[in-house]
Amino acid sequence: MVMKIELISVCDMWEKLKDFDNKSVWNDDSVFESVSMDDFVDDVNEMYVEREGKGGWFWSDFENVNEFGILSKGGDYVERDIEE
Helix, strand or coil: CCEEEEEEEHHHHHHHHHHHCCCCHHHCHHHHHHCCHHHHHHHHHHHHHHHHCCCCCEECCCCCECCCCCECCCCCEEEEEEEC
8 A cells, every 4th residue: 555645735725615615605715814724624624525535634734845945935735645
C-alpha cells in the first residue's frame, strides 16, 4: 500500500463547495473572508463524505515555492492522505 497526499488550494476547494451546493453560504464571496478555516475544512469534509463516503481533509502547512526557492503567493491549501 502506497500513501499519497492529495493537495488542493483553498481557492479551488472553495469553488468545489460553491459548485456542490448552489444554495450554500459559500456562494457569497463575503463569507469566504469572514469564516474560520476550521469551519471551512468542516464543510469540505461534509461535502466529501456526502460525495465519496470519506473526508479526511485538514489545513495544510504546504508552502508553494517557485523554482528559485522563493515563496510564491499561491495561497493556502488543504490536504488529505489517500491510499493507492
